[in-house]
Amino acid sequence: MKKVWAKILKIMKNIALVLFAGILIFFLIRSIGRAINKKTPEGGINESMYVEINGTQQWISIYGEDINNPVLLYLHGGPGSSTSAYDYAFTRKWADVYTVVTWDQRNCGKSYEKSQNDTALTYELMMSDGLEMTKYLTDCFGKEKITILGHSWGTYFGCNLILAYPEYYDCYIGTGQLVDMYQNEIAFKEAAAEWAGDDEEGLELLNSIMPDNFYTLEHFTARNLLMEKYGYDMMVDGTDYNMAAAEIFNPYYTLADWVKLLNSDGTVYMDFIMSDEFDKFSLTDRTEYEVPYYNINGDRDYQTNFKLAQEYYDEINAPYKKLYIMGDTTHGLLESKSEAFSEILHEIAKEQSFG
Secondary structure (H helix, E strand, O other): OHHHHHHHHHHHHHHHHHHHHHHHHHHHHHHHHHHHHOOOOOOOEEEEEEEEEOOEEEEEEEEEOOOOOOEEEEEOOOOOOOOOOOOHHHHHHHOOOOEEEEEOOOOOHHHOOHHHHHOOOOHHHHHHHHHHHHHHHHHHHOOOOEEEEEEOHHHHHHHHHHHHOHHHEEEEEEEOOOOOHHHHHHHHHHHHHHHHOOOHHHHHHHOOOOHHHOOOHHHHHHHHHHHHHOOOOOOOOOOOOOHHHHHHOOOOOOHHHHHHHHOOOOHHHHHHHOOHHHHOOOOOOOOEOOOOEEEEEEOOOOOOOHHHHHHHHHHOEOOOEEEEEEOOOOOOHHHHOHHHHHHHHHHHHHHOOOO
């Protein structure tokens, strides 16, 4: 019996040693990858920091290959869905023509702080945050204006900033353009009804879609299940880069940041979406832009309905405007078609004499 236990202990010891060695190798490889991604391009910039915005610490990263390039502020979606865990993997593809700033908006991602959960989000507060961040960047880089690129909720936010403060911006680029949340949900139910046809499971999910009262978890759950069931969900095409590697070798995330992200609470943003404050961002009948307006949308994007985005585009008055429709593409175009998206962005930069 003693010999059996001795063998068992030896096996367990060997397993523990293998696991320990594996962990060491993992962290060694991770540190090398992070070190490579932390390098600053010659003549460029690679920094991250917290900026005080309206009494809160909000995190940004800045990356560019030429410090003299125009500044582009990327507004993530959600609201409250920070992409800082991996977005450098696609935003750096624009860094030869832009100095790209990624921003974790208040109380999400690396900007999350439990103490802020008691602060209700309002239209005025989010707009003030956006203006303050814009002013910080123009002062920091000595620029009169910057470019905004918004995705999903970031288009709602970005368009409102452009419309309210056009003097601070030289160009607007929207992707996964949201026009009006209520109309978006009506259009979604109509599209989903066509997908479902006579499918009983689909029709059952469709009954949970309530455009007149879409501020419910049941509505959003059914909505996501319908997109997944019929092949329209955001990540149906995966990514054209290795997402796991992007997260592991993220130069900005420490282990403490990952723990913080996993323990963050998005209730404040759900409350925001369910409030009248969120409705104030609607772009219905707000079509007068004083800066060039670009849209890049997928032709299978029903999360933010691409047909509504195109109709809105047709109504817009702007000094210049251009619409790009990416074929066979859903709402996750920044991840699934990052190379093709980057090519379009380079074309825009060239048109705007940025590159």
